[in-house]
Amino acid sequence: MRLSRFFLPVLKETPADAQIVSHRLMLRAGMIRQEAAGIYSWLPLGFRVLKKIEQIVREEQDRAGAIELLMPTLQPADLWRESGRYEDYGKEMLRIVDRHERDLLYGPTNEEMITAIFRSYCRSYKDLPKILYHIQWKFRDEIRPRFGVMRGREFLMKDSYSFDLDEASARRAYNRMFVAYLNTFDRLGLKAVPMRADTGPIGGDLSHEFIILAETGESEVFCDSALVDMGAPGLDVDFDGDLQPLVDARTSLYAATEEMHEAERFAAEVPEERRLSARGIEVGHIFYFGTKYSAPLGANVTHPDGKDRPVHMGSYGVGVSRLLGAIIEAHHDEAGCIWPESVAPFGVGIINLKPGDADTDAACQSAYDALVKAGKDPLLDDTHERPGGKFATMDLIGVPWQLITGPRGLKEGKVEIKRRATGERFEVSLESALSQLT
Ligand code: ATP
Ligand code: MG
Ligand code: MG
Ligand code: MG
Numbered sequence: 001m002r003l004s005r006f007f008l009p010v011l012k013e014t015p016a017d018a019q020i021v022s023h024r025l026m027l028r029a030g031m032i033r034q035e036a037a038g039i040y041s042w043l044p045l046g047f048r049v050l051k052k053i054e055q056i057v058r059e060e061q062d063r064a065g066a067i068e069l070l071m072p073t074l075q076p077a078d079l080w081r082e083s084g085r086y087e088d089y090g091k092e093m094l095r096i097v098d099r100h101e102r103d104l105l106y107g108p109t110n111e112e113m114i115t116a117i118f119r120s121y122c123r124s125y126k127d128l129p130k131i132l133y134h135i136q137w138k139f140r141d142e143i144r145p146r147f148g149v150m151r152g153r154e155f156l157m158k159d160s161y162s163f164d165l166d167e168a169s170a171r172r173a174y175n176r177m178f179v180a181y182l183n184t185f186d187r188l189g190l191k192a193v194p195m196r197a198d199t200g201p202i203g204g205d206l207s208h209e210f211i212i213l214a215e216t217g218e219s220e221v222f223c224d225s226a227l228v229d230m231g232a233p234g235l236d237v238d239f240d241g242d243l244q245p246l247v248d249a250r251t252s253l254y255a256a257t258e259e260m261h262e263a264e265r266f267a268a269e270v271p272e273e274r275r276l277s278a279r280g281i282e283v284g285h286i287f288y289f290g291t292k293y294s295a296p297l298g299a300n301v302t303h304p305d306g307k308d309r310p311v312h313m314g315s316y317g318v319g320v321s322r323l324l325g326a327i328i329e330a331h332h333d334e335a336g337c338i339w340p341e342s343v344a345p346f347g348v349g350i351i352n353l354k355p356g357d358a359d360t361d362a363a364c365q366s367a368y369d370a371l372v373k374a375g376k377d378p379l380l381d382d383t384h385e386r387p388g389g390k391f392a393t394m395d396l397i398g399v400p401w402q403l404i405t406g407p408r409g410l411k412e413g414k415v416e417i418k419r420r421a422t423g424e425r426f427e428v429s430l431e432s433a434l435s436q437l438t
Helices: 021-028 044-063 077-083 111-121 167-187 225-229 244-251 263-269 320-330 358-373 387-397 407-411 430-437
Strands: 032-036 039-042 074-076 094-097 103-106 130-139 154-164 192-196 207-213 219-224 255-257 275-290 300-302 308-310 312-319 348-352 378-381 401-405 415-419 425-428
Touching: 021 032, 021 320, 039 044, 044 130, 044 154, 044 167, 044 320, 074 077, 077 103, 077 111, 111 130, 111 154, 111 312, 130 167, 154 167, 154 320, 167 192, 167 207, 167 244, 167 275, 167 312, 192 219, 192 225, 192 244, 192 275, 207 219, 207 255, 207 320, 219 225, 225 275, 275 320, 312 320, 348 358, 348 387, 358 378, 358 401, 358 407, 358 430, 378 387, 401 407, 401 430, 407 415, 415 430, 425 430
Parallel strands: 192 255, 348 378, 348 401
Antiparallel strands: 032 039, 074 103, 094 103, 130 154, 154 312, 192 207, 207 275, 219 255, 219 275, 275 312, 300 308, 401 415, 415 425
16 A cells, blocks of 8 residues: 555544543544544544454454354344343433334344344254354444443444353353453453453353453453463364363453452452452453343254253354454554554555655665565555654554665665564665565
8 A cells, every 4th residue: 555545644633532542542543533422434544453353353263163144233123022131221222213113223232133043043952052153333322432442332343152052062162262262362462361250140150251451441350460471372272172271270360350359259369469450441251141042032952852942052242343442552652553463554664755766766666566465565655744754654553564765775775674563673675674574
């Protein structure tokens, strides 16, 4: 991409109404634009990052054996009357009436619809187990939408649903998602801590929130600091094997959100120097809820003994759009975003310090071609802006590597490489720059 042809409406001033750094940087870097409270357009730069995050989430779902489909954003109210949630959900649900006076709603989540899909096609234990997921926009009429995409009203969620014959099998599905989430957040450059979460009236220990520690987080959390430093299981995990030890290694350490926190247990179980109380951002939430939806909706399966029983279900959400904010909260400095390479909107930013100078243009073009060929998705700043402005923009949008090219350096056969994360700069020949960056 050439910056002169791209659409990058960066703001010079800091937006006054944005309270947290990720929201400020997303507005300044021209990633999002608010259209109504909690409702955003995704401008090209933000959209690129959103798609990269979505793709990593998808790849890790697929690796764990989940199957992708796509359900609509609008749902018939009748489905929610069957589960009893139409009245219960309250004002967070956006209710819509169509021209035939039929009640619809903009889905805040999809348990009812996926259960209806399942019951239409699956009747036997032979159809199990299954994990189905989609990545789709949700709407929740949040009372206080804030912090940009962190708490939007319209937001992108990945939601998976598992179907199993019994609780033991459902636990294996739960473990698959637990491990898939650890790997997903790791690939996104985040340290997500699984924390025991409230299971509501169903009880049991099978609900965890995945929390990113950040001062601007909305939840208060308490955990053993050893959990924060524990690495992810890794992409070579055998999802058909026994995942319980990987899960146990984490769930045996203390970690709880405010609602689940027990001060006495915390003090008894965690050595003082490892007692971490902090604020966190909920980026994922997994839940086993048994037959809560399958029973009222009549999603039954025939067991090997010939009897029909409601299928056991779980649901597993990731806040895909919230993750942009969470990643920026974790990776930024005063100058702007510092994207992990896995989700960066561009791989390398080429800065042409003197467009119109034949040698500089030629060097930039050959670097651009080589980087495109190597799949590095370069952004070439070929505009006539001052160098200072170019450096500031490239820092702001957080491209991981910069290749700075100007007539003075080229005279000595040199270009400069800058690594955004550390600010390190090296002077090297164009060839060795390219062999490093490709
Ligand atoms: P919160 O506690 O932040 O309100 P939640 O517990 O209501 O979230 P879930 O129903 O567990 O949300 O949804 C799954 C995931 O969707 C959450 O873990 C979060 O990452 C994301 N999410 C929920 N609400 C929003 C929102 N308003 N804006 C952006 N992402 C959201
Ligand atoms: Mg909520
Ligand atoms: Mg929550
Ligand atoms: Mg939740």
